[in-house]
Amino acid sequence: EPEVTQTPSHQVTQMGQEVILRCVPISNHLYFYWYRQILGQKVEFLVSFYNNEISEKSEIFDDQFSVERPDGSNFTLKIRSTKLEDSAMYFCAGSGVRTGELFFGEGSRLTVL
Amino acid sequence: SQELEQSPQSLIVQEGKNLTINCTSSKTLYGLYWYKQKYGEGLIFLMMLQKGGEEKSHEKITAKLDEKKQQSSLHITASQPSHAGIYLCGASGSSNTGKLIFGQGTTLQVKP
Numbered sequence: 191e192p193e194v195t196q197t198p199s200h201q202v203t204q205m206g207q208e209v210i211l212r213c214v215p216i217s218n219h220l221y222f223y224w225y226r227q228i229l230g231q232k233v234e235f236l237v238s239f240y241n242n243e244i245s246e247k248s249e250i251f252d253d254q255f256s257v258e259r260p261d262g263s264n265f266t267l268k269i270r271s272t273k274l275e276d277s278a279m280y281f282c283a284g285s286g287v288r289t290g291e292l293f294f295g296e297g298s299r300l301t302v303l
Numbered sequence: 304s305q306e307l308e309q310s311p312q313s314l315i316v317q318e319g320k321n322l323t324i325n326c327t328s329s330k331t332l333y334g335l336y337w338y339k340q341k342y343g344e345g346l347i348f349l350m351m352l353q354k355g356g357e358e359k360s361h362e363k364i365t366a367k368l369d370e371k372k373q374q375s376s377l378h379i380t381a382s383q384p385s386h387a388g389i390y391l392c393g394a395s396g397s398s399n400t401g402k403l404i405f406g407q408g409t410t411l412q413v414k415p
Binding site for chain 1: 395399403404
């Protein structure tokens with residue numbers, strides 16, 4: 191069964207460092223998302239991506255964040271200069287249709303020290 | 304902005320018992336989604352509801368959306384240890400995209 195793959199599963203970084211989280215979505219999906227979940231809090235929407243551009247983004251997704259899908263397979267989330275409050279589980283998700291029926295990856299846990 | 308409130312926050316049931324989880328929205332629901340999350344893992348889609356009064360079932364799980372489209376319930380019949388996890392409801396806006404607002408989750412433990 192096809193699945194969404196995320197790497198790394200866990201990354202520890204120093205504050206101020208750049209981090210790239212990678213996702214390989216299911217091959218026939220067209221809509222891609224990043225969500226995050228700070229420990230003990232709700233799952234929060236960050237950004238949606240369709241047709242090689244951002245379609246929607248939340249207030250959390252400021253200039254420190256960027257996404258791209260450079261080679262038509264990998265979908266990446268970059269945090270330019272990490273802050274302590276960026277520590278969270280980051281989930282990549284995808285869908286073949288424009289609804290909330292999403293296929294999520296297992297997540298990448300980011301710890302910022 | 305829309306808020307989703309789930310109740311109860313956590314639930315411990317004996318195997319074989321029925322249970323219900325509720326999700327209440329501060330605004331009209333256009334698309335209501337139920338997901339299950341195992342601790343530290345990704346979310347797994349369970350069901351989507353869009354129409355007032357709609358009810359869907361899959362195996363022993365039934366989800367309903369009320370007529371006013373502001374409340375949904377998830378009912379599990381004859382619970383099993385495999386049902387344990389965190390259940391989240393998520394709502395899409397009027398455009399019904401994958402941009403979801405989630406409730407805080409309900410943690411379910413099933414005792415054998």
